[in-house]
Amino acid sequence: MPPLTKAIPLGIQHVLAMFVANVTPAIIVCGAAGFGFGSNSPDFPQMIYMIQMCMFVAGVATLFQTIGIGPVGARLPIVQGTSFAFIPIMVPLVAGKGVDAIAVLMGGILVGGLFHAVLGLFIGRLRFALPPLVTGLVVTMIGLALVRVGIQYAAGGVPAIGTPAYGSGISWLMAATVIFVTLGLKFFARGMLSVSAVLLGLLAGYALAFALGQVNLGNIGRAANFAFPNPLHFGLEFTFASIIGFCAMAFVSAVETVGDVSGITKGGAGREATDKEIQGATYADGLGTAVSGLFGALPNTSFSQNVGLIAMTGVMSRGVVTIGAIFLIACGLLPKVGAVISSIPIQVLGGGVIVMFGMVTAAGISMLSDVHWNRRNMVIFAVAISLGLGLQLEPGALQHLPETVLVLATSGILPAAVIAIFLNLVLPQTLANEATEEVSGGMAGKGTGSLKQE
Structure with missing residues (x-):
């Protein structure tokens, strides 16, 4: 554990590296359900709440990994966050059905999380069925299934399809700004500027959108200063499609977590992960997802970008990641943070999403190279x-x-x-x-x- 003067900035650095990817799925799911965009929507506060809970539960699930509870947790510097992999399953389940459909997601997330935790009992024996051909194909499909969302958002969002505003020059100017700033920082900057390229690209696009009068800050003032999580906020509804879909994707998420644990121990400690660490990480992954279903967040998984950050910095301290988890929990208790995030124009978010989903596809192709x-x-x-x-x-x-x-x-x-x-x-x-x-x-x-x- 480094001194606090170093540990706190390093912990915040982990949060910055995953922050955008952690909250983006909530915005996508809310948009698919048909609520959340526009301050006049009666369901707008529901999106703010889901964004809050994605931050809060990510912090709690990260504590499961770093501190551990009995057999739960790898006790390694693993950062948990909202998974992109489940989006192609969630979007059809809620498409156009409004806030009431979110209960179906929560039921599936709860059962899928518990199933995911059970996989920890025998995850090592299941890896034979998931060689690079299968895992690479699945990751590639996740990216390909989502790229359409990025284009729709950059052009103005699903509600704007068919209107003159859809695909306007202003929309693409905001999205392109995010893309070009992200690429510039990723390729020509170093250290934290490179690691946070997507976040800084979004900030640049947000600044441009604000200058163009495309940002509505009205909801920030109306948001509460502090709010506790509300268990079963969206309710629970159990359907066959939701349960099967989330349990099936839990299989993929579990394999991803095994790879991340191995990456951390190799990159940070120069050794292979133990069976106990892999099992504990899988338990924590599933438990974190189950907690998400109870509090109105989305499925959790280990974040690969933070694995790369550990390899880059050489700081393999679970204390540092614990500090980052506490920061995430604090953000999840502040509705104004969710309100600021929800004020990001959909076109700006689209620019970031194009890059992130493209990287998911590229990661899958990289796996297929083996x-x-x-x-x-x-x-x-x-x-x-x-x-x-x-x-x-x-x-x-x-x-x-x-x-x-x-x-x-x-x-x-x-x-x-x-x-x-x-x-x-x-x-x-x-x-x-x-x-x-x-x-x-x-x-x-x-x-x-x-x-x-x-």
Whole structure:
């Protein structure tokens, strides 16, 4: 534990690195449900509350990891935050249904979190079913399923579609400012300026939007100075689609957490993670998500960008991350912080979202570079991504299915993940060392992570 004079700035640095990604899913889900945008909306306070709880629960879940409770927690400097991976599952469940639909999410989040915690009992034995081909495909699908949201936000948001304001020059000017400032800082700055590039890009876009008269600060003055969390604020409703969707994605989130724990111990301590650490981290991941369902937040997971921050700074102190968690909890108790975040114009947020979702896609492609691209793996990838992405783009193709099945089948991620896992387990491995047949365009997979011309 460094001295407090160093530990406090380092803890705040961890919060800044994950802050935007932590609150963005709440804005996306509220927008999909049809409330939250515009100070005149009667549901606007509900979005502020969800943003608050995403900060509050992220801090609590991080404490589960750093301090631990019995077997819960890796007792490592793991930062927890709201997961992007669940957005393609959540959006269809609430699309256009208003604030009442949030109860369905909370029920699924609670059950999915408890299921996630149970996975800690045998997560090590499940990794055989999730090689880089499957995990890389799933992460890539998460990014591809979300890029449309980024474009819609940058153009003015879903409510503006079909109006003259949609896609206006002012909208794209604000979004482009965020993108260019983010890229400039990421590539040409160092240290904290580079780590916080997305946050600083959003601040630049916000400043421009304010100068253009696009920012409404009225709700900040009306927001309370302090507010305690309200258990079951949105209520709980349990549906088959919600429970199956969240439990399935908990599987993916658990694997992501295992990778983050391994990354922290390798990057910060030069060793492999122990089984106890991996198990404790999975317990904490699931418990944090379950708490989210009780308090009106969204599913939690370990944040990979903070793993990179530990490797960059060399400071592997759970005390430092604990300070960051306390800062997050404090922000979650201050509604004015949520009101400030909710005042960000949707176009500004869109610029940041384009970068973040694009990075999710890039991370998936990076994972796929570890795949041995033989004929077997190419077929698995082709079928899974074609059906997963195709059904998401054209949900009407399954219009005769029951609504519950339709929501899951057109999420994009679930069908792709299920198909990839199934085919990877049942297709024989005997073709692994054979030359790949020539496919369209003369592309053939040879070697690890390559596509060569023959």
